[in-house]
Amino acid sequence: MSPEPRLLQLHDRLLAAFGPQHWWPGETPFEVLVGAVLTQNTNWGNVERAIANLKARGVLDFAALRGLELAELAELIRPAGYYNLKATRLRNLLDLLHHHHGETWEEVFRLPLETARERLLAARGVGPETADSILLYAGGRPSFVIDAYTFRVLHRHGLGLGLDYHGLRRLFMASLPPKVSLYNEFHALLVRLGKDYCKKGRPACVSCPVRDWAGGPAVAEFV
DNA sequence: GGCCAGGTCAAAG
DNA sequence: CTTTGACATGGC
Numbered sequence: 684m685s686p687e688p689r690l691l692q693l694h695d696r697l698l699a700a701f702g703p704q705h706w707w708p709g710e711t712p713f714e715v716l717v718g719a720v721l722t723q724n725t726n727w728g729n730v731e732r733a734i735a736n737l738k739a740r741g742v743l744d745f746a747a748l749r750g751l752e753l754a755e756l757a758e759l760i761r762p763a764g765y766y767n768l769k770a771t772r773l774r775n776l777l778d779l780l781h782h783h784h785g786e787t788w789e790e791v792f793r794l795p796l797e798t799a800r801e802r803l804l805a806a807r808g809v810g811p812e813t814a815d816s817i818l819l820y821a822g823g824r825p826s827f828v829i830d831a832y833t834f835r836v837l838h839r840h841g842l843g844l845g846l847d848y849h850g851l852r853r854l855f856m857a858s859l860p861p862k863v864s865l866y867n868e869f870h871a872l873l874v875r876l877g878k879d880y881c882k883k884g885r886p887a888c889v890s891c892p893v894r895d896w897a898g899g900p901a902v903a904e905f906v
Numbered sequence: 907g908g909c910c911a912g913g914t915c916a917a918a919g
Numbered sequence: 920c921t922t923t924g925a926c927a928t929g930g931c
Contacts, residue, residue, distance in 0.1 A: 718912095722912055723912085723913040724911065724912085724914080725912080725927085726928085729928055729929060732929090762929075764911090765913095766927070766928080767927090768926050769927095772914085808915080810913060810914045810915085812914090813913075813914085831913080873912095878911090882910090883909085884909095
């Protein structure tokens with residue numbers, strides 16, 4: 684896996700175009716962790732309603748959320764969609780962390796990066812993106828987050844073709860200095876670009892701020 | 907009304 | 920190994 688210097692250029696251009704994104708929108712590591720599960724394939728606005736419900740109920744902390752009945756948890760997070768599924772997934776994750784670390788679940792972030800990652804992935808319903816989001820945005824660890832927008836943006840410019848999640852993650856991490864602030868901002872910027880200019884199934888916008896990045900307009904295939 | 911959203915897992919083919 | 924289906928609410 685050879686480094687791809689154009690990735691850092693992409694970051695710089697996105698930052699110049701959009702400015703800092705101030706991610707993750709969550710006040711505590713625990714809130715970030717919950718949000719990471721709730722936002723799976725779901726609009727962030729819906730996640731905010733669900734988190735507001737948990738806050739209003741006073742259960743947005745590790746012990747309280749773990750103590751809720753599953754059905755009750757599901758009802759509270761209903762606005763986030765897939766609420767039965769996500770209630771179980773949250774419960775799985777909290778139980779797994781409690782099993783290893785007791786109430787001091789944030790100890791998971793003190794493990795070597797890939798060990799911590801494997802531990803999070805061991806929870807049913809925590810896949811690579813959720814695990815990396817938790818590591819980066821809740822734990823402050825340099826684990827690059829790949830998502831559907833990242834795939835789409837890179838593929839439209841002919842980069843990372845044929846790479847899966849793990850391959851793209853390694854490409855980013857081999858091409859960038861391992862700085863948490865850089866990983867944080869870059870992923871947020873890619874999401875911003877995707878939302879505004881890189882819609883599914885549509886040609887690239889003429890006004891896309893990185894339209895000519897990597898040497899020319901986007902490729903013909905619009906994933 | 908249809909499509910999409912900061913995925914993941916299990917079951918088919 | 921690749922593709923498909925299930926899971927669900929709310930905005931545009």
